[in-house]
Every structure is written in C-alpha cells, then in structure tokens.
Amino acid sequence: MKFRGKVWKFGDNIDTDAIIPARHLTTTDPAELARHCMEDIDPEFARKVGAGDIIVAGENFGCGSSREHAPIAIKAAGISCVIARSFARIFYRNAFNMGLPIFESAELWDRVAGGQHIEADGGGGKIIIVGSEAQPLSIEPIPPFMQELIRHGGLMRHIAQKKQQSQGRK
Amino acid sequence: MGMTITEKILREHTELKELHSGMLINARVDVALGNDITAPFAIEEFRKAGGTAVFDRDRVILVPDHFTPNKDIQSAAQCKVLRDFVNEQNLTHSFEGGTVGIEHALLPEQGLVLPGDLVIGADSHTCTYGALGAYATGVGSTDLAAVMLTGEAWFKVPESMKIVLHGSLRRWVSGKDLILYIIGRIGVDGARYRAMEFTGDTIARLGMADRFTMANMVIEAGAKNGIFIPDAVTEAYVRERARRKWRFYDSDPDAVYASILDVDVSRIEPQVAFPPLPSNTRGISEVGEIRIDQVVIGSCTNGRIEDLRIAAGLLKGREAAPHVRLIIIPATPGVYRAALQEGLLEIFLNAKAVISPPTCGPCLGGYMGILADGERAVATTNRNFIGRMGHPGSEVYLASPAVAAASAILGRIAGPDSL
Numbered sequence A: 001m002k003f004r005g006k007v008w009k010f011g012d013n014i015d016t017d018a019i020i021p022a023r024h025l026t027t028t029d030p031a032e033l034a035r036h037c038m039e040d041i042d043p044e045f046a047r048k049v050g051a052g053d054i055i056v057a058g059e060n061f062g063c064g065s066s067r068e069h070a071p072i073a074i075k076a077a078g079i080s081c082v083i084a085r086s087f088a089r090i091f092y093r094n095a096f097n098m099g100l101p102i103f104e105s106a107e108l109w110d111r112v113a114g115g116q117h118i119e120a121d122g123g124g125g126k127i128i129i130v131g132s133e134a135q136p137l138s139i140e141p142i143p144p145f146m147q148e149l150i151r152h153g154g155l156m157r158h159i160a161q162k163k164q165q166s167q168g169r170k
Numbered sequence B: 001m002g003m004t005i006t007e008k009i010l011r012e013h014t015e016l017k018e019l020h021s022g023m024l025i026n027a028r029v030d031v032a033l034g035n036d037i038t039a040p041f042a043i044e045e046f047r048k049a050g051g052t053a054v055f056d057r058d059r060v061i062l063v064p065d066h067f068t069p070n071k072d073i074q075s076a077a078q079c080k081v082l083r084d085f086v087n088e089q090n091l092t093h094s095f096e097g098g099t100v101g102i103e104h105a106l107l108p109e110q111g112l113v114l115p116g117d118l119v120i121g122a123d124s125h126t127c128t129y130g131a132l133g134a135y136a137t138g139v140g141s142t143d144l145a146a147v148m149l150t151g152e153a154w155f156k157v158p159e160s161m162k163i164v165l166h167g168s169l170r171r172w173v174s175g176k177d178l179i180l181y182i183i184g185r186i187g188v189d190g191a192r193y194r195a196m197e198f199t200g201d202t203i204a205r206l207g208m209a210d211r212f213t214m215a216n217m218v219i220e221a222g223a224k225n226g227i228f229i230p231d232a233v234t235e236a237y238v239r240e241r242a243r244r245k246w247r248f249y250d251s252d253p254d255a256v257y258a259s260i261l262d263v264d265v266s267r268i269e270p271q272v273a274f275p276p277l278p279s280n281t282r283g284i285s286e287v288g289e290i291r292i293d294q295v296v297i298g299s300c301t302n303g304r305i306e307d308l309r310i311a312a313g314l315l316k317g318r319e320a321a322p323h324v325r326l327i328i329i330p331a332t333p334g335v336y337r338a339a340l341q342e343g344l345l346e347i348f349l350n351a352k353a354v355i356s357p358p359t360c361g362p363c364l365g366g367y368m369g370i371l372a373d374g375e376r377a378v379a380t381t382n383r384n385f386i387g388r389m390g391h392p393g394s395e396v397y398l399a400s401p402a403v404a405a406a407s408a409i410l411g412r413i414a415g416p417d418s419l
Helices: A030-035 A069-076 A089-097 A144-151 A155-169 B005-012 B039-048 B073-088 B103-109 B124-132 B141-150 B175-186 B208-216 B232-239 B305-315 B333-341 B344-350 B401-410
Strands: A002-009 A054-057 A081-084 A102-104 A117-121 A126-129 B024-028 B031-035 B060-063 B118-121 B135-138 B152-156 B160-166 B195-199 B225-228 B259-264 B271-273 B281-283 B294-297 B325-328 B353-355 B376-379 B395-398
Touching: A030 A069, A054 A117, A069 A089, A089 A102, A089 A144, A089 A155, A089 B141, A144 A155, A155 B039, A155 B141, B005 B135, B005 B195, B005 B225, B031 B039, B031 B103, B031 B141, B039 B073, B039 B141, B060 B073, B060 B103, B103 B124, B103 B208, B103 B333, B118 B124, B118 B141, B124 B135, B124 B208, B124 B225, B124 B232, B135 B225, B141 B152, B175 B208, B175 B259, B175 B271, B175 B281, B195 B208, B208 B225, B208 B232, B208 B305, B294 B305, B294 B401, B305 B333, B305 B344, B305 B401, B333 B344, B344 B353, B376 B401
Parallel strands: A002 A054, A054 A081, A081 A102, B031 B060, B031 B118, B118 B135, B160 B195, B160 B259, B195 B225, B294 B325, B294 B376, B325 B353, B376 B395
Antiparallel strands: A002 A117, A117 A126, B024 B152, B271 B281, B271 B395
C-alpha cells in the first residue's frame, strides 16, 4: 500500500477545531466537511489540495475533540495519508476506523518541505522523498489486517465485508 | 506486582486474571454515550453494520446537548436523527427539551455513571467521570457504534502517571486552577495515551465539582483517562443518586507508574490559559492588562451549582462592565433549578448577565455567544484553540468561575482580589 503525493506541511498540536471547525459539524456529508478542512489555518487549503496529497505534521496531530468529522474531512479533501511526529490518541483511533492511513515519523518533518513529493510505503515501512538521493526513512509498517481495514474504507465497512465473506463461504 | 485503579477497573470488565499496561484487551462497557454531533454518525454506522437493537437499552445514553435548543435547520435534523433512534430503540434514559443538560454534568448528577464503571463516550470530555473513580474515555462515533452493537470495546491498557497534590489551596484557587496549572507544567501532550491519577492530601479537601473539573480537562493534556480514588466525598455524592450498585477501587501501594509529578498547591495562584492552547498558562498576577468583550460561565467543565455559587458570590451587588457580555449557562436543569431556588439567577440578572438554557453552545463555537474577529472572551470552558468560540481572529482565555466573574465586572482579565 503506497501513497505518493505533494506534501502539505503543518506544525505541532494541530487540533480538531483547526482540522474541521465545530461550526461545520451540523453535517456529516464528507464533501461538505472537506470544503472546510483546515480553513482557520489556511482558508485556501481545500481548494489547493490535490487528490493523493499528503499532510506532514509535527507533534500531537489531531488533539482535542473526538469528532470523526476530522479524519473524514481530511480524507474527503483528497489527502491519501497523514505523517506526523505523533498523534493524539482519539484521532489515531478514529483515523484508522475511518480508513485514513496515518504514520508516525520522528524524522520526516525536518527533512521535507511543503510542495515536495514523497512516497510512503505503508506495507514496506518506508518513506522516500521523490528526487532526493537520501536514504529512505523507515516507519512502522501497517500490519496486513489493518491494510485490509483501510482498503475496505474503515472499520465498519471492514466488518460488513468480513461478514459477507464468511456468509459466502457457508 | 501492584495494580493501579485504572488497571483494576479494566481487569474487572474482562475475563482476564492478569492485566498490565500496554496489553490490548476487549472489555465490557457499562455505559456508552453520544450526543447530537457524534450520535448521528454512530447511528448510521450501527445500521450499516446490520444493527437492529442496541446491546442494552439501559446502558446506551444519547444526549442532544451541543447545538440544542436546535440552533438551525441542519442541527435540528441531526437532533431528529438522535431522537428518532432513542424512540425506536426505546432507550430507558431519554432527554428532551427541559430535561436536556450538558452530558458530563447531567449523567453523574442523575446517578447514571457510578464509581467502578467502564464508560465510553463519543465525546472527548467523557473522561470527566474519572472524578467518581470510574474508567471513562472518549472515542469516535465508529467505536460508539460498535459498542452499541456489542456492548464491548477494545482498549490498550494505558500506563498511569501519578499526580500528587499536597498542601492547602490559597483563597480563590479551585480545581480549574489546579488542572490548568498541571497542563501548563506537562503540556498538551504531556499525558498522551496515559491515565492521570490524582492523589495526595489536597484531594480529600476537594469537593466533587472540583474533581469533575479536573478529570474533565485531562484530555487537554492528551490523557486517555483521569481518575480519582473514591473516598467519603464520592460516597456522599453517589449515595443519594445511584439506583444500581457501585464499587470503589484503589491503587495498590506498589502499583507501577510511568511518572510521578509532585505539586505543592499552596504555591499556585489562580491560573489563566492564554490562546491558543490550554497549556499556555500564567498566574493571574502575570496576566497584564487585557480588555475583554465577553465572559462565559458554564460548560461541562464549570457549569455546576458550586461554580455558579462562586460567580454569584462575586457578582452580588455588582454589574458586568458595560462593554462586557456576560453569559451564564447552568449545565443541567437541576443546576438551573438550584440556582433559581438559591436566588443566584436574580443576582445574575441584576449583574446584567444573559442566562442561557443548558447547552454546550458557545464552548465549541456553536451558538449562544459567538465571537467576532478581534474579540476576546474569558471562559470557564476547556479549550482555547484558534476559532474555538467563533471567528479565527477571536481569542479565548480559560479560567475559573471566580476569575471569570471578576473579569466580567472589571472588563479586563483579573482575579477576585482586584475587586
């Protein structure tokens, strides 16, 4: 499972109100949430971001509220994965449950600039900065069952798929 | 090896004999809750997974508290999804109109969460119930959906950090000041993934309201849960409310902690957290001259009757500064009624305050007190992120009810000693 895209860089402690302000939580429509993703930090973000692009952030990404609207907004905005120094606990869980792959990397933030392209290999556990001669950075690989969960589009879809498969076998 | 209270409660909710931090466990859930923002997602996921009936209609509690009374057409639709589900599932505890309160104040007040419980909620401030000696943590809507289906959830058993509070509190220093001070010391990720266990001789002198405030804000340090060892204060609070059995747990003397933070509370003055992070704290004497436009006293953090009494004590015979909008939000109908009966509402009206029905409203920039560009508020709420209470160019300063009331009167951020 590889993700290749342009880097959008953010700092430490990007909170869920920054990712999707609460004033937009009157909807659960992913497209509408995506339109307001990161708008209080960068009002143009949702318009500029391209399909497959990657967010690179500092410590404690996703701190604050438990709103699943946050990973949904990021995913629906076209972001293929988020790579941060660390993630807040509830966001970490929500991201996988929503089928948004995320990786922890202590080194990437210092090595990459916004606008550069990177490739994250979730199965192989490495990140390559495209056009750079540097050694790939290693990341904790996503285990196969979590890769499958992401491919299915999140926890509940994954459960539904598994249920269908097991019924099919019977 | 000794166990912490957090580990003991989690073990009691599994079939395991041994349990230690770092283990992945599947545990029985006593109470699962959601609100008008998170429940609609959970309900959708519940149905998609083929769910037809919740695991226990006594134990799933959905409270429409964030954008109620319905603030606009969209939020009305969200609340309707929640309400229809509550009716369809015939949930035992249902809240509507004048019975709605802010969930984390309402559930303990009604005796619906108890010591020893394992509680999950699709709301990050679910950690509030740790004040009772319960294990309580916030999750997303999908996790809530899974619990509504199965009555179980998976957890990684957190490491615990021990916060030892000793000494006597100075005048006007409350649970809010203690937790702001601690977050200031350890940072917004200082307890990430961990349980924060509060102990020390100061705790016995803290009432339940102060403990709820402290447990409420452990998420602001990134913690998974906050927890107090239940004692006589807990017992007195629970005995008059509970309608089922509860159980007290304690930490073993040889329990293992990832870290220990020792705090001499007698050195702490009232605290203010400057925007844009709850860890950005200063003592009230170091605040300087900051003119404000609004004061909000309320929320799951500080909307209890004890909080309103403190505010009323200062506002009695005084008025909010002419340029300040003072908004007071009793957290539950019970708090509202008590404030009425004790004459607090009259004090607030005389002080030129707006009194709102119970709602999360302005705390998360929903409604009932949104800030314009460049405006500043002192709030007894829990977050001061950019744009939290309105325009991204507005600012929120977090403080106790005492500092909030004094600031409203003086029109600038100030402590009660400045009155």
